[in-house]
Amino acid sequence: MASWRDGLSDEVQADIDVLYAPSLDFAERALKETRSIHPFGIALTLDDQLQLHIEEQRSGIQDGTLLVRFAEEMLSDAKESFKSCALVLDTHLPERKTDAVEMRLEHREGGAIVIQVPYKFSGLRKQLTFGEMIVSSAVPRIWLPTS
Numbered sequence: 001m002a003s004w005r006d007g008l009s010d011e012v013q014a015d016i017d018v019l020y021a022p023s024l025d026f027a028e029r030a031l032k033e034t035r036s037i038h039p040f041g042i043a044l045t046l047d048d049q050l051q052l053h054i055e056e057q058r059s060g061i062q063d064g065t066l067l068v069r070f071a072e073e074m075l076s077d078a079k080e081s082f083k084s085c086a087l088v089l090d091t092h093l094p095e096r097k098t099d100a101v102e103m104r105l106e107h108r109e110g111g112a113i114v115i116q117v118p119y120k121f122s123g124l125r126k127q128l129t130f131g132e133m134i135v136s137s138a139v140p141r142i143w144l145p146t147s
Helices: 010-034 064-081
Strands: 040-045 050-054 082-093 098-107 112-122 127-130 134-137
Touching: 010 040, 010 050, 010 082, 010 098, 010 112, 010 127, 040 064, 050 064, 064 082, 082 112
Parallel strands: none
Antiparallel strands: 040 050, 040 082, 082 098, 098 112, 112 127, 112 134
16 A cells, blocks of 8 residues: 655655644644634744744634635745645544544655544543544645646
């Protein structure tokens, strides 16, 4: 079975891997505080530092698709200063009847994946628990292929 890692250098794989834990950690914090995730980005800079990119909340905009587009534009505008990034958002998985943290990870040298981590709140204290991650290849949205 083909993997998203096939054909990518070890460096590209490592750079993408570095973004997973902080992306999920920040999403978990947001879920615990507000029960939702406002789309945000995390980038690995050219000198291997992590940067959080939070799109300024725009008054009156509730359309999730539009908010994701704004976050993508924010990352795309800054892409020359980093080598990989993750766009993190809240999504719903209708086939599994659950919500999930979705992380769209990309690298400037190629490679784009989507990781979805289902979650639920349960019990009297509404404890947050995560399910098994779902990983799939994706089409780049930040570093668009050139023809």
